[in-house]
Amino acid sequence: MRHIISILLENEPGALSRVVGLFSQRNFNIETLNVAPTEDPSLSRLTVTTVGDDRVIEQITKHLNKLIDVVKLVDLTEGNHIERELMLVKVKALGAARDEVKRTADIFRAQVVDVTPSVYTVQITGDAGKLDAFVQAMAPIGILEVARTGVSGIARGDKLLTL
Amino acid sequence: MELLSGADMIARFLKDEGVERIYGYPGGAALHIYDALFRQDSVQHILVRHEQAATHAADGYARASGKPGVVLVTSGPGATNAVTGIATAYMDSIPMVVLCGQVASHLIGEDAFQETDIVGVTRPVVKHSFSIRHPSQIPEVLKKAFYLAATGRPGPVVVDIPKDMTAPTERYEYVYPKKVKIRSYNPVTRGHSGQIKKAVDMMLKARRPVFYTGGGIVTGRASEALTDLVRRLGFPITTTLMGIGGYPQGDRQSLGWLGMHGSFEANMAMHHADLIVAIGARFDDRVTNNTSKFCPTAKIVHVDIDPSSISKTVRADVPIVGAAGSVIDEMISLIQGREASNAESLGEWWKSIEGWRSEREGKLYEPSKPGEALKPQEVIEAVYRATRGEAFVTTDVGQHQMFAAQYYKFAKPNRFITSGGLGTMGFGFPAAMGVKLSYPQDDVVCFTGEGSFQMMMQELSTCKQFDVGVKIVNLNNQSLGMVRQWQDLNYKSRHAHSYMESLPDFTKLIEAYGFTAIKVKTHDELAPALERAFADTNELVFLDIYVDPFEHVYPMQVPLGSMRDMLLSKTERT
Known part of the structure; x- marks a missing residue:
């Protein structure tokens, strides 16, 4: 099963490599990885999506917690949560395809954020499934390049991941 | 307020932390620290002959005493040589602090002389590691290193120290931090x-x-x-x-x-x-x-x-x-x-x-008869008797390690010192040194084999310099016994590279360092050799004991079986 694990990490040199190294060292999977600073300059927030049965996910969270630089973590998939990913897609936009790209983007509530005579760059946010569907829809028209941020997420309601 | 250079802070911190002895080897990036050690006399530095031995010696001390072992090495090869010993400590959860010199900050990343990213290299085999970014951090980072190494599930901690952090010209305030807090580290004590x-x-x-x-x-x-x-x-x-x-x-x-x-x-x-x-x-x-x-x-x-x-x-x-x-x-x-x-x-x-x-009962092995080659098991039992079961025992890795564990009956903890998790050949002798230096009144016995001993035998020189009286019991079966056993069982006795041709005459080798060595080839020679070996607890004696090269370690669990599926001898199984 797919899990989304969000981690508050000390903003220290090498901290990220400890997390990434742990996954390869212990033969765990990383599907996506997203990391950026938080409102607290001493902390980064890292979100990793991974796949494994309950035993593997239990080991992943335990080993992550053991890392000294990991301050706190939550498996978002254990409760209601919001999951978002941002994707930028460059699509061939020539002739009739120009309208087709725009129409498809509208259907997905994506925005065209850059235009050249032959290329549209489209920005789309959503959960991973929506982004996959958009890629599929655009594929026949001609995708030139895809940049995805990887999943970020947060729990619904009052639940917080803070110190 | 006291102003100290980074190097002097390290020396002073070790004293304030109660460290009596460290193991190390100097080199360019660590020279400021070595100079600071030279100008003090609270912390004794033991100069090993290879950095791996420094880690094993510190490890042996840590296993015997329960306190963190401390190692000081230089950058690059000094640090990489220590990696096996760090991994050994990691696998067995042994508290250890390894101080590594590093090239100066402005050279990091430029492939400078003797530069290695040792924090990166050791990352999978440490409990945690630190890089010093400013000399003023040194006391706090070292305190954290000792705290992490020794609490919770213990383990090795590496501290990477760029040379400019220890420069004698830069002085900062030194206060020994009595306590340190790490917000993400709160080891449990009480169970639910x-x-x-x-x-x-x-x-x-x-x-x-x-x-x-x-x-x-x-x-x-x-x-x-x-x-x-x-x-x-x-x-x-x-x-x-x-x-x-x-x-x-x-x-x-x-x-x-x-x-x-x-x-x-x-x-x-x-x-x-x-x-x-x-x-x-x-x-x-x-x-x-x-x-x-x-x-x-x-x-x-x-x-x-x-x-x-x-x-x-x-x-x-x-x-x-x-x-x-x-x-x-x-x-x-x-x-x-x-x-x-x-x-x-x-x-x-x-x-x-x-x-x-x-x-x-009584079927564990067949003792030798007079005139026959000694069995390794009976040698362990004889040493057990000669030391009244009270020695610190270190081992290397292989058949002799298993025999030592089987036939030396330990009544107390911290007495059996062996590389269990990583299975590091070469561990036993330097570990014995580390124990003996801190427990001079006790007999410290290193059971080894001629394969393992040759991996760290350069430490004879360290023992000579610091007068370390360990007893080395070499169960000489002229082969890598455990490898050979597996080849007997799984490879139709094709002994690929498991025999040792061109063995040195160990007695001459030991004598070259000025120590006593006794060759034991028969049953009758064992008792007098042991009596001589253990006559003076502070004398290094090497016993080169020829044992039956065909002996296997049993019981041995059958691969992929359950706990009860065992080979009990060359001819019996459960």
Whole structure:
């Protein structure tokens, strides 16, 4: 099963490599990885999506917690949560395809954020499934390049991941 | 307010932290620190002859004393040479602080002379690591390093120190930090009371219970509490290789150690148990054999200070995260005043165990007859008698290691010092040095083989310089015995590179360093050689004992089998 694990990490040199190294060292999977600073300059927030049965996910969270630089973590998939990913897609936009790209983007509530005579760059946010569907829809028209941020997420309601 | 250079801070910190001795080897990036050590006399520096030996010596000291061992090496090759020793300590959860010189900050990343990203290299084999970014951080970072190394589940911590951080011209305020806090690190001590109660209820009802305890008892200093608990309950107990001495081995309730080369009765008892109480052990593959066939009828209580050790390989029915000593104390207080309902079934259980015990009694190996080559097992037993079972024993890795664990009966913890997890050949001799330097009154015996000894024999020179009187017992079978055993069993005796041609004359080699060496080739020569070897506890003596090269270690679990599937000799199996 797919899990989304969000981690508050000390903003220290090498901290990220400890997390990434742990996954390869212990033969765990990383599907996506997203990391950026938080409102607290001493902390980064890292979100990793991974796949494994309950035993593997239990080991992943335990080993992550053991890392000294990991301050706190939550498996978002254990409760209601919001999951978002941002994707930028460059699509061939020539002739009739120009309208087709725009129409498809509208259907997905994506925005065209850059235009050249032959290329549209489209920005789309959503959960991973929506982004996959958009890629599929655009594929026949001609995708030139895809940049995805990887999943970020947060729990619904009052639940917080803070110190 | 006191202003010190980074290098002087390191020397002063070690003194303030109570470190008496460190092991190391100088080099360019560490020279400011070495100069600071030269100008003080509180901390003794032991100059080894290879950095790996520094880590093993510090490790040996740590295992014997329970305190962190300290190592100082230079950047690049100095640090990479230490990696095997760091990994050895990591696998066995041994507290260690390794100070590594590094090239100056402005050179980092430029492939400077003797530059290695040692924090990166060691990342998978350390509990944590630090890089010093400013000299003023040194006291706090070192305090954190010692705190992390020694608390919770102990382990090695690397501190990377760029040369400019220790420059004599830059001085900063030094205050010894008595305490340090790390917000993300709060090792548990007490276990969950509800879980402990549940475990105790199961223990009082169990019909065929076994304690299975590991290194956590030794590092957690919980052996007295454990002994008390085990005796109150009257259960059998088996330990892991790392847990040897956590419960007195000669005691009737002790089944010896378990696993691949564990005792017949320990493995049989585990297989037939209905309750396994695991404390400070990690269900390692050398213990469990095939996990899908592991102890089919047992419920499992698993106590460990490291949550990630619980249910890693074998699912625990009652997981308890906590320090061994505290959990055991709580178990004892819950048992007091309660009636066990299992006295009768325990009696039956002991009958089965005694049956297994007597089945193998006197059949463990065939002693040599006068005129025949000595058996390695009988050499260990003779050394056991010669040292009245009271020596610190270190080992290298291989057959001699297993024989030492089987035939030297340890009554106390911290006395059997062996590389269990990583299985590092070359560990034994430098580890013995580390022990002997701190326990000069005790006999320190290193059981080794000619393969392992040759991996670290340069340390004879260190022993000469610092007058380290260890006893080296070389069980010389002229081959890499354990490799050869596997080749006999699995490769139709094709002995690919497991024999040692061109062995040196060890006695001449040892004598070249000015030490005493005795060659023992026959049965009759053993007793006088041992008497001579142990006459003076402070004299280094090397016994080159020729043993039967065809001997195998038994019992030996059958690959992919259950705990009870064992080869018992070259011709018998369960």
